[in-house]
Amino acid sequence: MLLISIILQLLSGFFLGWYYIPEPGLVIELREEMFNDTRFGSEVFYMHVRGVDTIFVLSYMHILKKIYLKNYISAESDGWILGGYAFFWFHYIVALGISLSATHLSDLTLTIIANIYWSVFNNIYKTYYIIFTNKHLNIDQMTRLMVLHYFTPWYYLYLVQLHVMFCHESWDSDSGESIYEDKSGSYISWFYDAFLKEIQDAWYWTLFVFVYFWLHHFNGSTVNYFFFERWNISELDEIRFYGVAPHWYFRPLMGLLVISPTHYEGLMWMALFFVLLTFLPIIYNWYNVYNKHVPTIPMQNSLIQTFAFIIFMMSLYCSASMLPCGRYYYEPEGGYVGNPWVKFSYQYIYLYMAWFVHHLDLVDHYIFQFFQTFVRKCLKLYKKNIKIAKNTVSKFINFSNINKSYYGLVFNNKNYDLNLKKK
Numbered sequence: 001m002l003l004i005s006i007i008l009q010l011l012s013g014f015f016l017g018w019y020y021i022p023e024p025g026l027v028i029e030l031r032e033e034m035f036n037d038t039r040f041g042s043e044v045f046y047m048h049v050r051g052v053d054t055i056f057v058l059s060y061m062h063i064l065k066k067i068y069l070k071n072y073i074s075a076e077s078d079g080w081i082l083g084g085y086a087f088f089w090f091h092y093i094v095a096l097g098i099s100l101s102a103t104h105l106s107d108l109t110l111t112i113i114a115n116i117y118w119s120v121f122n123n124i125y126k127t128y129y130i131i132f133t134n135k136h137l138n139i140d141q142m143t144r145l146m147v148l149h150y151f152t153p154w155y156y157l158y159l160v161q162l163h164v165m166f167c168h169e170s171w172d173s174d175s176g177e178s179i180y181e182d183k184s185g186s187y188i189s190w191f192y193d194a195f196l197k198e199i200q201d202a203w204y205w206t207l208f209v210f211v212y213f214w215l216h217h218f219n220g221s222t223v224n225y226f227f228f229e230r231w232n233i234s235e236l237d238e239i240r241f242y243g244v245a246p247h248w249y250f251r252p253l254m255g256l257l258v259i260s261p262t263h264y265e266g267l268m269w270m271a272l273f274f275v276l277l278t279f280l281p282i283i284y285n286w287y288n289v290y291n292k293h294v295p296t297i298p299m300q301n302s303l304i305q306t307f308a309f310i311i312f313m314m315s316l317y318c319s320a321s322m323l324p325c326g327r328y329y330y331e332p333e334g335g336y337v338g339n340p341w342v343k344f345s346y347q348y349i350y351l352y353m354a355w356f357v358h359h360l361d362l363v364d365h366y367i368f369q370f371f372q373t374f375v376r377k378c379l380k381l382y383k384k385n386i387k388i389a390k391n392t393v394s395k396f397i398n399f400s401n402i403n404k405s406y407y408g409l410v411f412n413n414k415n416y417d418l419n420l421k422k423k
Contacts, residue, residue: 001202002058005051006160010153012048017150022098022142027102044185052094056249058315059087063277067357068299071167079166084278086159091250093156096149098247098321098404100142105246110145111135175397177412185390252319269350276353287358294365305360312352315345 019041035042066072072080092249099110114132121127131148133141165392246254253270260266276283288294299305318341 001056001205002062003160003164004199004202005054005058006157009048009051010157012044013150013153015044016048017146020146022100022139022146024102024139024142026136027100027142052097052247053249055090056094059090063087064313067280070296070299072280072284074294076166077285079163080281081278082159082166083163084274084280086156086163086306087277088274089152089156089159091253096145096152099137099145100149102137102142107137109246110137110141110248117268119263151307170346248320252316255319256346259343260345269346272350275352276350278358280353281353284358288362291362297361297364298393302360302364304364305324308352308356308360311348312357315348315352318342318345319349331363 019030019038021030031045035045093114099106099113110132114128114135117132119129128135131144133144146188199202227329251272256269256273257263260269297305299309
């Protein structure tokens with residue numbers, strides 16, 4: 001489904017590029033003209049706009065599924081690295097597209113990107129001018145962004161192709177099993193099987209979404225996409241908050257810039273997230289050089305690993321949904337102010353990707369060994385004590401039987417004496 005969404009996004013963008021004129025004051029007016037004069041113009045435009053949300057949602061689902069199935073252990077590390085790099089590159093492409101849309105987010109997004117780019121060069125002179133001119137929307141700026149936004153998606157598609165070739169040549173890698181590749185034909189069988197699988201998954205998801213909204217929204221006009229636009233415009237009085245909040249998929253990155261004490265620390269945490277995600281297989285192998293004897297435990301078979309992964313997903317959701325309404329920021333005098341769950345979410349995300357996910361097998365292994373040894377010692381102690389208890393009970397029973405026979409003998413003797421006296 002993700003592959004189909006990427007292809008549809010490229011095709012819709014290719015169509016929209018024919019009608020785009022890089023003039024900030026005419027973009028919206030020409031867009032409305034395209035809606036009226038071009039057949040399916042509005043449908044293609046909104047498919048392109050909502051395709052960004054779709055690709056981000058499916059990308060996060062894809063990444064979380066691969067982490068849950070531990071494909072960073074079994075899959076090719078080159079393919080995983082290419083996938084992480086492609087995910088970062090998609091953020092860059094989307095930022096260019098938002099700047100080209102000439103909306104209330106465009107100038108803000110452009111300024112933020114230009115400042116990040118300038119910070120990489122340590123704010124030397126006007127090194128941003130080659131790409132970002134004066135860091136605001138103008139004809140020269142939008143022309144350069146239009147060229148970049150037109151060509152960079154093809155490079156992104158090339159990265160996706162390499163990722164698919166490295167990681168998904170054996171398409172059943174999710175289950176840890178390899179499929180038989182038919183080499184008698186001229187076509188690439190694994191790609192054919194993969195494409196069929198994509199179409200089937202897309203059809204199932206389409207049916208599910210259609211049935212869900214049909215059952216919940218009988219009036220078609222009530223189905224809208226404002227869920228993704230929530231809190232884009234908000235009045236904020238606190239310091240270090242932007243008056244206009246970015247889209248939901250950029251809010252975790254905005255949150256890092258807002259809550260970090262310094263600008264460069266925020267950039268460091270932003271870069272570290274993509275580094276940890278991209279080099280997950282290498283970090284895992286580096287941590288577990290001397291732990292090759294520890295077997296890999298599937299997450300679905302371990303309550304500890306499943307619980308840790310659920311907390312990781314909840315932390316991602318919290319970091320993407322709490323800002324800017326979380327009112328969480330950093331003050332030089334008071335320190336961190338606001339909702340502490342946002343802070344805990346960011347901390348757990350980095351701890352999980354940097355350490356937890358690489359040591360959960362080891363922790364699970366040692367916990368299992370501990371409980372196994374504990375149960376074995378308890379059984380051994382139980383058997384030892386039960387043996388002593390049995391011996392004690394048997395001695396007591398034997399002692400009781402001896403006393404009974406003794407008293408019976410005495411009683412019989414008394415009866416015998418009485419009988420003799422009677423005689």
